[in-house]
Amino acid sequence: MIRPTVRAFLSRWAEVGAALLALALGLWTASLGGLVLIPFGLALAAAAGGWALLALRRARFRGDPGAPGLVELDEARLRYLHPKLGGEIALHDLAELRLVSLRGRQVWHLQDLSGRALLIPLDAAGAADLFDAFAALPGLSSHDLVAALAGSAAPTGSTLPAVSLRQVTVWRRSGSGLRRV
CATH class of the missing domain: 2.30.29 (PH-domain like)
Incomplete structure (x- = not known):
């Protein structure tokens, strides 16, 4: 049902998308406030930011097998x-x-x-x-x-x-x- 070009694009950038979602979740958790949620949310956002950077580098490294x-x-x-x-x-x-x-x-x-x-x-x-x-x-x-x-x-x-x-x-x-x- 999904076009092959769209499927290839999604599989290449899926890890980047997941990392950005985790980053957004961490920032949202920190925005709720509180003594526990702010440090937890910032730690999650920092880890997700590092993951997003590595995922972006992996996605640029990855290509179509030809x-x-x-x-x-x-x-x-x-x-x-x-x-x-x-x-x-x-x-x-x-x-x-x-x-x-x-x-x-x-x-x-x-x-x-x-x-x-x-x-x-x-x-x-x-x-x-x-x-x-x-x-x-x-x-x-x-x-x-x-x-x-x-x-x-x-x-x-x-x-x-x-x-x-x-x-x-x-x-x-x-x-x-x-x-x-």
């Missing part, structure tokens, strides 16, 4: 299931995270401490789960992830077979490349 493959995140192991380009990297072995724009398509370039690389398209199914996984890396914030996406929009309109490569290093582990064997 690339082949599936991203899985299980026990801090990141898997990209694809017949030719698939692979697996443990998050604690991750040495570098780059955002690469290649011929109009953006991909995450993950490199582990041994030098192996894994390419994951931004629009692969399940790629939205990478937001929380990457935000947990030491020294990388959710704001940095969103800024990297905003600052490196893929070029459009080019159908030439020439390679147009643009890379942005989003995160690098301090001391990466130095691993005892």
Whole structure:
């Protein structure tokens, strides 16, 4: 009954809407007054405000799955299931995270401490789960992830077979490349 475009829009922004409703509930509770309701309402509004900020960043990170493959995140192991380009990297072995724009398509370039690389398209199914996984890396914030996406929009309109490569290093582990064997 609901159009697919409307359903996709609602699913993308549902968490933001829920957080804003919780924020409104907290402000309404604080407006009732009283020794208990004012602090409770303000605490609820503050928590909901933080939740709304993270939900907004997640919604901007999320896109429609259009690339082949599936991203899985299980026990801090990141898997990209694809017949030719698939692979697996443990998050604690991750040495570098780059955002690469290649011929109009953006991909995450993950490199582990041994030098192996894994390419994951931004629009692969399940790629939205990478937001929380990457935000947990030491020294990388959710704001940095969103800024990297905003600052490196893929070029459009080019159908030439020439390679147009643009890379942005989003995160690098301090001391990466130095691993005892």
